[in-house]
Amino acid sequence: MVKFLSEEWIEIGKNYMLEKLDPVKDLKSITTSLLGVVEHIPPDDITMNFYLELEDGKLKDFIVNTGDSFEEKKAAYEIRGNYGTYKSILKGEMSLGIAVLKNRLKVKGSKMQALKLIKPLDGVILSLQKITDEFEE
Amino acid sequence: MTNFLSIKTFNNEIYINFYLEDTILGVEMTSHKVLALEKTSFKGALEIAKKGTHCGMCRFDFLGSGVCPAGIKKGFLAYWPQGRMEIVKQLYSGRIKPTEKLKDIVQSCNLCGFCDKQCNFTTQLRPEKVARALKEYVESLNESDFLQVPEDDIVKGLRKIVGEEWATNDPVIISSYTMTIIPKDKELNYYIVMPENEEQVSKIVKFANKNNIPYQPRSGGTAFSAAAPTILVKGISLEKGIIIDMYRFKKLEIHPESQTATVGAGITMFELQKEALKHKLRALAAEAGAHVCSNILTTGIISTWGNKYGAFADNFIDLTTIDQEGNILKHSDWERKNPYSTEPGFTNLCLSPNVIVTEAVVKLHPVWDDEKAVLVPFDNIRDAYRLLIKLGKREVGLSLAVLSRKYLAEFLSPTLQISKDFNYVCKNFLKLNYVVSVICNKDEKKVLEEMVDYTIDEALMKSLILGAPRFSDLRDSEFMKILSEEEDPLKSIFAGPMRNHLEKALDPSPENVAQVFDKDLQDFFKKIYSKPEMTDIVWLHAFRILPTRMMRQQMFMGPGASMWTDDEDHYINWIKMFDEMGEKYKLEHSLGFISPLDHGKFAYMEYDYYYDHNNPDECERISKSLIESMKKTLIMGKGLTILNYLFKGIYRKEHVLYPIPKAISKEEEDLFDELIDTVLGD
Numbered sequence: 001m002v003k004f005l006s007e008e009w010i011e012i013g014k015n016y017m018l019e020k021l022d023p024v025k026d027l028k029s030i031t032t033s034l035l036g037v038v039e040h041i042p043p044d045d046i047t048m049n050f051y052l053e054l055e056d057g058k059l060k061d062f063i064v065n066t067g068d069s070f071e072e073k074k075a076a077y078e079i080r081g082n083y084g085t086y087k088s089i090l091k092g093e094m095s096l097g098i099a100v101l102k103n104r105l106k107v108k109g110s111k112m113q114a115l116k117l118i119k120p121l122d123g124v125i126l127s128l129q130k131i132t133d134e135f136e137e
Numbered sequence: 138m139t140n141f142l143s144i145k146t147f148n149n150e151i152y153i154n155f156y157l158e159d160t161i162l163g164v165e166m167t168s169h170k171v172l173a174l175e176k177t178s179f180k181g182a183l184e185i186a187k188k189g190t191h192c193g194m195c196r197f198d199f200l201g202s203g204v205c206p207a208g209i210k211k212g213f214l215a216y217w218p219q220g221r222m223e224i225v226k227q228l229y230s231g232r233i234k235p236t237e238k239l240k241d242i243v244q245s246c247n248l249c250g251f252c253d254k255q256c257n258f259t260t261q262l263r264p265e266k267v268a269r270a271l272k273e274y275v276e277s278l279n280e281s282d283f284l285q286v287p288e289d290d291i292v293k294g295l296r297k298i299v300g301e302e303w304a305t306n307d308p309v310i311i312s313s314y315t316m317t318i319i320p321k322d323k324e325l326n327y328y329i330v331m332p333e334n335e336e337q338v339s340k341i342v343k344f345a346n347k348n349n350i351p352y353q354p355r356s357g358g359t360a361f362s363a364a365a366p367t368i369l370v371k372g373i374s375l376e377k378g379i380i381i382d383m384y385r386f387k388k389l390e391i392h393p394e395s396q397t398a399t400v401g402a403g404i405t406m407f408e409l410q411k412e413a414l415k416h417k418l419r420a421l422a423a424e425a426g427a428h429v430c431s432n433i434l435t436t437g438i439i440s441t442w443g444n445k446y447g448a449f450a451d452n453f454i455d456l457t458t459i460d461q462e463g464n465i466l467k468h469s470d471w472e473r474k475n476p477y478s479t480e481p482g483f484t485n486l487c488l489s490p491n492v493i494v495t496e497a498v499v500k501l502h503p504v505w506d507d508e509k510a511v512l513v514p515f516d517n518i519r520d521a522y523r524l525l526i527k528l529g530k531r532e533v534g535l536s537l538a539v540l541s542r543k544y545l546a547e548f549l550s551p552t553l554q555i556s557k558d559f560n561y562v563c564k565n566f567l568k569l570n571y572v573v574s575v576i577c578n579k580d581e582k583k584v585l586e587e588m589v590d591y592t593i594d595e596a597l598m599k600s601l602i603l604g605a606p607r608f609s610d611l612r613d614s615e616f617m618k619i620l621s622e623e624e625d626p627l628k629s630i631f632a633g634p635m636r637n638h639l640e641k642a643l644d645p646s647p648e649n650v651a652q653v654f655d656k657d658l659q660d661f662f663k664k665i666y667s668k669p670e671m672t673d674i675v676w677l678h679a680f681r682i683l684p685t686r687m688m689r690q691q692m693f694m695g696p697g698a699s700m701w702t703d704d705e706d707h708y709i710n711w712i713k714m715f716d717e718m719g720e721k722y723k724l725e726h727s728l729g730f731i732s733p734l735d736h737g738k739f740a741y742m743e744y745d746y747y748y749d750h751n752n753p754d755e756c757e758r759i760s761k762s763l764i765e766s767m768k769k770t771l772i773m774g775k776g777l778t779i780l781n782y783l784f785k786g787i788y789r790k791e792h793v794l795y796p797i798p799k800a801i802s803k804e805e806e807d808l809f810d811e812l813i814d815t816v817l818g819d
Binding site: 039040042045082083084085087093094095097098101102103104106110111112115116118119 | 346351486487490491815
């Protein structure tokens, strides 16, 4: 169990998804990439990004950086929200879908297309919930 | 495990307070059982409180009889009659314990009785009895029974923004917002803040973001209260965080030269309408208690006046909004990215607003001297619909709608029982099932009268209002039995020889209506029903003080929304689908109204399911009917559901209603199911 957005979180998250998730059964063989922008991270009110890429349901890339932009890769979707929202999702208090529908997470691009991804991404969220137990307060 | 007991006397009655603390599996759980609540007056109060539907009619002066002075002064919902009713429920359930603020809440009430008059008019409830019982209960407690609520960093921060008295973390005050933005089973992990200008709202949003706390604005709370007992509660309510109560935004300016009004987020439709009328102007009319800005934001103003006055963004010149970063923006900022468009399609659902509207500049419309109200009665929906759409396409009428028998009965009847009898008489004897209701000028009236055989004129409508109790009594009369055997009972009674007999039988007068109210309120209601506006059908259509009677002592949910009108069979089948859904889930149900939009190309339809909001089984059936009917609407195509309307009111109707929705595919149906799972999900 590790801290959200830490180096360790990336490593353990990657390994967990590669080992435990079935590309077909759990990730519905999706090919997509997603940039999660996490704003207002305490205590210094910074922004961090995590980039996640899946190909045929297999995790291809998982990167975290700090800053207002992420230039390394171009993601198909961008979701943006504050730290508290991501924390609620990773603590299982709120689903990714409801965060989008309640405008807590803003989607760049077609909302319809983004909502279609919610089900396949369930496995990823569940994995991240299982490995994350520490948050900034 | 700790138990303790305190006994004291008050007003020669004995109150027993019994506290129980349990420690279970190392987790301390405290339940505060206050047996004093079992006292008869409190139990009676509880019964009244449970029937309250948070209609909010106690928060503005719609009868000209005064409005709760404590509420006006203090603002927080807890100080209003509806809030006190909720507090009684929350105290009784043990969800809250008395706090120091509770003393202030009861002391602020001088038992003036204004609330009884207002509430009795719409719901026949007596909130003053609740306030009295709450007062007696609080006065029976010991000083040590009241909790001190410490100020935390968040409430300190909020108070820095709005001032000491306008932010709170007091659980009693917070609990009064239950069912109007807070779900009934959530931990009271909230703050209430009442800003007075957009700069303060902006600061609150920035403060909430910095502290990673969710927030949500609230005005009248009526949309929340309709959703609260249903599955929509999870999506629409606030799960924790800061409730921004917009009550203090009281700016209201009429600009006669431009026929516009500047309206703050704390202004109700009634208040706007009243000011506009002083200048012979009228706003697009939502129900009286709807707050103008939040109504625009939530669904757009849905009204029978929409075909002529417009829908969605047609209704405003400008909005002042606060976005999710706390930026203050105006729709009129010319450099701004288009704020009027939204992604089309059925999946573009929003369960929370993405901006807070603090002020709107709305359009007003002239009130003409020759305006008339005309009702055209029908026994079947198809003929009523056909006339409605014909009028809509020809743009005849300012206000234009099919109203169901149930609506007529609820609106015109002063009590619940009278409404039931009224409904029975119309259904079984008159075959009066629908009316096309038209507010029009005298030229349009001529056009309309040429199109139909007969109408119900204003004089007869006035008689039906003042004679509603007698009309209901006719359910057992020979007169009605004879009438029902006529070939066309509607024609006989509204345009034939029976009309005079009916007028006589109704014996319409303010005295007769007043007699059906509680004895101590009869003089008051005689005066109220003597006021010209109470029988002025045009005024009643514009000020909409009667629709709240649909919520008397029970809740209703009105799914529906807009459908393309050109395919008459399709539209009628849509209504039938809602009817079948009501039967399937064993709910009291009825068509509410249909009103054309956009030159009669679309028509908004509300189909109502009535239910006891205290009955979990009925709430579950309502939820199922809601979801199933929305899904079927999308499968049928050419229509949008009420869910698709949510938080779309700030956009242009052309972006919301067009392109005309096609029937969804099987794949999209599955996606809809997934979305609903998301809303419902554990």
